[in-house]
Amino acid sequence: xKKFIFYAPIAAFFALAILLWRGLYLDPxxxxxxxIDKPMPTFAMATLEGEPVGNADLPDSxxxxxxxxxxxxxxxxxxxxxxxxxxxxxxxxxxxxxRDRKPLALDWLDLNGxxxxxxxxDEDGRFGIDLGVYGAPETFLVDSEGVIRYRHVGVxxxxxxxxxxxxxxxxxxxxxxxxxxx
Amino acid sequence: xxxxxxxLFLVLLLAAAPGLAQVDAFTFENDEQxxxxxxxxxxxxxxxxxxxxxxxxxxxxxxxxxxEIHRMILAGNTDAEIEQFMFERYGDFIxxxxxxxxxxxxxxxxxxxxxxxxxxxxxxxxxxxxxxQQAATNVGLDPAEQERLRRLLDDD
Numbered sequence: 001x002k003k004f005i006f007y008a009p010i011a012a013f014f015a016l017a018i019l020l021w022r023g024l025y026l027d028p029x030x031x032x033x034x035x036i037d038k039p040m041p042t043f044a045m046a047t048l049e050g051e052p053v054g055n056a057d058l059p060d061s062x063x064x065x066x067x068x069x070x071x072x073x074x075x076x077x078x079x080x081x082x083x084x085x086x087x088x089x090x091x092x093x094x095x096x097x098x099r100d101r102k103p104l105a106l107d108w109l110d111l112n113g114x115x116x117x118x119x120x121x122d123e124d125g126r127f128g129i130d131l132g133v134y135g136a137p138e139t140f141l142v143d144s145e146g147v148i149r150y151r152h153v154g155v156x157x158x159x160x161x162x163x164x165x166x167x168x169x170x171x172x173x174x175x176x177x178x179x180x181x182x
Numbered sequence: 183x184x185x186x187x188x189x190l191f192l193v194l195l196l197a198a199a200p201g202l203a204q205v206d207a208f209t210f211e212n213d214e215q216x217x218x219x220x221x222x223x224x225x226x227x228x229x230x231x232x233x234x235x236x237x238x239x240x241x242x243x244x245x246x247x248x249x250e251i252h253r254m255i256l257a258g259n260t261d262a263e264i265e266q267f268m269f270e271r272y273g274d275f276i277x278x279x280x281x282x283x284x285x286x287x288x289x290x291x292x293x294x295x296x297x298x299x300x301x302x303x304x305x306x307x308x309x310x311x312x313x314x315q316q317a318a319t320n321v322g323l324d325p326a327e328q329e330r331l332r333r334l335l336d337d338d
Contacts (some may be wrong), residue, residue: 005303005306005307005310008299008303009303028232029232031229031272031273031275032273033273034269034270034271034272034273035271099242099246124246124249125242125243125245125246126246126250128243128246129243129246129247129250129271130271131271132229132271132272132273133243134229134230134241134243134272135230135241135242135243
C-alpha cells in the first residue's frame with residue numbers, strides 16, 4: 001500500500017505527460033466528419049453554369065467532391081492536383097462552389113482551368129452546412145453508391161493524394177492497397 | 183494636439199466601438215424567440231474559429247449557421263431539434279457542453295474521479311503521518327528524561 005502511494009503520483013505524472021505530449025502533435029483544425037459512411041445529403045441545386053443538378057446527376061463511380069471558392073488561396077495551391085486528375089481521367093471531380101460569387105467563380109475557372117465535371121453553386125453556404133463544411137478547401141471521397149467515405153480538410157496536394165486517397169480508393173475497390181511510392 | 187482634444191478624440195473613438203460589433207439584422211416575432219436565438223448562438227461553437235461561439239465569430243460558416251438557427255426558430259423548430267440538426271452535421275465539436283454518452287463519461291466525471299483519488303491518497307498520507315507522530319511520542323521516556331529532552335530542545 002505504501003508503495004502504491006509512493007508511485008501513484010509518478011505514474012499519474014507520466015500518464016498525463018504522455019497524453020499532453022501526444023496532444024502537441026494533434027491538428028486541432030482537423031475535425032472528424034460525422035458524415036463518414038453516411039449517404040450524400042439530398043440536394044436539388046444548380047451548377048455554376050445554371051443547369052439543375054441533384055443526387056441522380058452524381059457520377060456512378062467513385063468520385064471526389066471538392067469544396068472551393070475563388071477567394072480561397074489554398075484552393076489555388078491544390079488546383080494543379082485536380083487538373084492533373086481530371087486530365088488523366090483518374091477520377092471524376094465534382095466541385096462545390098462554396099460561399100462565392102458566380103462571376104468571380106467563373107473568372108477563376110477561366111483563368112486557372114476547370115478540372116470539375118461541374119460545380120454545384122452554393123452561394124449562401126446552405127449545402128455546405130449539410131456537408132458539415134466549415135471552410136474551403138475540403139475534399140470528400142464518395143463511393144459509387146453515393147456514400148461519403150472520407151473527408152480531407154485543407155490542401156489536397158500530390159502527396160496527400162498518393163498517401164491517403166489512393167490507398168482509400170484501392171480499399172473501396174476491394175484491391176489491396178499498393179504501397180505508396182515516392 | 184492639446185491634451186484635452188486628444189482626450190476628446192479618445193472618448194469619441196471608444197464611444198464608436200459598439201458600432202464595430204457585429205450585428206445581424208435578424209427579426210423575430212417575439213422576445214422569447216430572440217432570447218432563444220441568443221442562447222443557442224452562445225452555446226454552439228464555431229467550427230472554423232474553434233475558440234469562439236457562433237455569436238462571437240465573424241467566420242463565414244458561423245454567419246451561415248446563425249442564419250440557419252434564425253430560420254429554424256421562425257419555422258417553429260424546438261431547441262432540441264436545432265441541436266440535433268447541428269449535431270448531425272458537425273458532431274460533438276459544435277457543443278461546448280458535450281453530450282453525456284458512454285465515450286464522454288470520462289470527460290464529464292474524470293475531474294471527480296481525480297478529486298476522489300487525490301482525496302484518498304491525501305487521507306492515506308495524513309493517516310500515516312499522524313501514526314508516525316504517535317509513535318514518536320511513545321518512545322518510553324520517564325518524566326525526568328522528558329523534562330531533560332524539553333530543556334535541550336528549548337536551549338537553542
